[in-house]
Amino acid sequence: MPQLPEASPATEVRAFDRPLVMVPVFALIAAVGGMFPSFTSGANLLVHVIGGTMLWLGVSGRAGRRPVPRRLPKSALWWGVPLLALALTELWAFLHTGDPNYPTLSLLMDPVLEGYLPRAVAYFAWLGSFWVLVRR
Amino acid sequence: MKTLITSLYVLGAAGLALVAWLSHRDAAEPQSTAVGAGDRGEVVAGTGAGHPRAVQPGSGQRVPRFADIAGFVMAYRVGRVPVGRIAVLGFWWWVGWHFFAR
Numbered sequence: 001m002p003q004l005p006e007a008s009p010a011t012e013v014r015a016f017d018r019p020l021v022m023v024p025v026f027a028l029i030a031a032v033g034g035m036f037p038s039f040t041s042g043a044n045l046l047v048h049v050i051g052g053t054m055l056w057l058g059v060s061g062r063a064g065r066r067p068v069p070r071r072l073p074k075s076a077l078w079w080g081v082p083l084l085a086l087a088l089t090e091l092w093a094f095l096h097t098g099d100p101n102y103p104t105l106s107l108l109m110d111p112v113l114e115g116y117l118p119r120a121v122a123y124f125a126w127l128g129s130f131w132v133l134v135r136r
Numbered sequence: 137m138k139t140l141i142t143s144l145y146v147l148g149a150a151g152l153a154l155v156a157w158l159s160h161r162d163a164a165e166p167q168s169t170a171v172g173a174g175d176r177g178e179v180v181a182g183t184g185a186g187h188p189r190a191v192q193p194g195s196g197q198r199v200p201r202f203a204d205i206a207g208f209v210m211a212y213r214v215g216r217v218p219v220g221r222i223a224v225l226g227f228w229w230w231v232g233w234h235f236f237a238r
Binding site: 033036038039040043044046047048050051052054055058059066068069070071072073074075076078079081082083085086089092093100101102103105106108109113119122123126129130132133134136 | 137149151197222
């Protein structure tokens with residue numbers, strides 16, 4: 001028996017559900033978010049407003065949801081290899097916190113994210129993937 | 137040591153990119169290659185494209201997209217509480233805060 005998708009609790013297509021609408025909105029938010037350096041009230045406020053809104057949309061199902069699989073094939077384990085490698089490396093570095101020879105991923109990314117353009121691009125990627133998760 | 141750790145991060149990221157490419161390649165396979173897979177119960181509901189995902193030739197199984205895995209985890213509930221959904225979305229919220237605001 002093939003595995004059928006679960007019924008989607010909300011399938012209505014709304015204006016904010018269209019990429020033509022959401023991509024420019026996310027680009028605008030990312031352009032603004034890229035202007036706030038870390039450890040500022042603006043950066044914290046924006047991230048928490050976005051996070052809270054996305055969590056509410058995701059839990060309430062107001063943004064609609066795509067079908068999800070009821071079970072995963074064994075080939076899904078391939079995702080575990082790089083994820084486990086990254087997690088173990090991060091854990092190894094985290095256990096040596098304070099030692100600059102053991103940088104965590106965020107420490108390595110800090111100098112990259114200091115520039116406006118890479119920060120805005122990363123912000124856009126974070127928003128886009130957040131939206132993908134909300135729609136699942 | 138810093139070089140080793142950085143290399144491990146790069147390898148992990150390259151591995152993620154490779155698996156992501158494999159999963160998207162499988163999704164882009166012609167639909168005809170999926171014939172028969174349903175009999176083995178291996179085809180998982182397609183997403184976005186609106187048709188069943190193709191099966192990776194030779195292996196008998198396609199690599200699911202990361203969004204499929206995330207959706208599977210997010211479907212986990214304890215009673216009426218969508219624990220999986222809250223955990224995954226909460227984690228991604230934390231990731232954004234950690235990289236952009238902390």
